[in-house]
Amino acid sequence: MRLEEHLAGCESDLKELVLRIGEVSKTISKGFASRQSHSDTHNVYGEQQMALDKWADEVLIADLRDSGIVRHLASEEQPDIIEFENATGNLGVVLDPLDGSSLIGVNLAVGTIVGIYRGNVLAPGREMVSAMYVLYGPLTTLTYTVKKGVHEFVLDDDGQFVLQEENIRISDGKIYAPGALRKNYLEGHLKWIEALEAEGYKIRFSGSFVADVHQILHKGGVFTYPGFVGKEQGKLRLLFEANPMGFIVTEAGGATSNGKVDLLSIQPNAVSQRVPIYIGGKKEIEMIEKLNSEV
Numbered sequence: 001m002r003l004e005e006h007l008a009g010c011e012s013d014l015k016e017l018v019l020r021i022g023e024v025s026k027t028i029s030k031g032f033a034s035r036q037s038h039s040d041t042h043n044v045y046g047e048q049q050m051a052l053d054k055w056a057d058e059v060l061i062a063d064l065r066d067s068g069i070v071r072h073l074a075s076e077e078q079p080d081i082i083e084f085e086n087a088t089g090n091l092g093v094v095l096d097p098l099d100g101s102s103l104i105g106v107n108l109a110v111g112t113i114v115g116i117y118r119g120n121v122l123a124p125g126r127e128m129v130s131a132m133y134v135l136y137g138p139l140t141t142l143t144y145t146v147k148k149g150v151h152e153f154v155l156d157d158d159g160q161f162v163l164q165e166e167n168i169r170i171s172d173g174k175i176y177a178p179g180a181l182r183k184n185y186l187e188g189h190l191k192w193i194e195a196l197e198a199e200g201y202k203i204r205f206s207g208s209f210v211a212d213v214h215q216i217l218h219k220g221g222v223f224t225y226p227g228f229v230g231k232e233q234g235k236l237r238l239l240f241e242a243n244p245m246g247f248i249v250t251e252a253g254g255a256t257s258n259g260k261v262d263l264l265s266i267q268p269n270a271v272s273q274r275v276p277i278y279i280g281g282k283k284e285i286e287m288i289e290k291l292n293s294e295v
């Protein structure tokens, strides 16, 4: 079944937006070879942008501006929320055009992450109406939810997204993907990591959040980029990375947390807000919240 058919029962503007982002992702997937260089610009976080990062951002923004159904857009590569004043619709989009871009030069999987709201994008993640990501690996896959399950499509040889797996539920596996340096771990986090290791969790951390969470969605376990000594708010961005992926994993039967509360309940105070993140199986998320409440 094709993506368009799968979205048949969905509200028309949401269906159009998911399909549009799918189409842009096909363009992005063909643009890797000629855009391997660094650009001479930095984003709002002080990170040097890759040519591919900037280009993916530009093609997504141009397409969503033309759509007429998106009014507000916040991108990890832009300093402020953009308002499209010509829009007749009122959808709000948050996006990380290319997550994991430090891996572009070594040919590992990276992805586009998108969250969709009705109206304001500076809102708690649980107010999203849809979230999706496209993973550019050996295959290009598109995973989406409109709050009716999590479904995965693969880009076939004819350039169509066709259904690969419907109603994905997070498995019960033992993978952990821990970001940050162990020497800087905070107390509750260190106890939690030690507990996972004692239970035989295997490490899998690529440097691409979207790819690592994709693996955990399929194989079970947990990803974390915690707060740590000197950077208590961690590294990952609430709006662009944590919330959309957290929304998808939660919809698939998992959970997400900042180590104390559900990430999706947090009211953002800025587009660039960072947050400690735990995302994966309910069991692992409950364990970190319990350990943190005891320190």
Ligand code: AFP
Binding pocket: 047, 096, 098, 099, 100, 101, 102, 103, 179, 180, 207, 208, 209, 210, 225, 235, 236
């Ligand atoms: P970008 O490549 O989009 O800047 O994001 C990479 C990332 O935010 C996330 O995808 C990784 O999990 C994390 O950084 C890796 O960080 P370290 O290099 O500190 O391990």
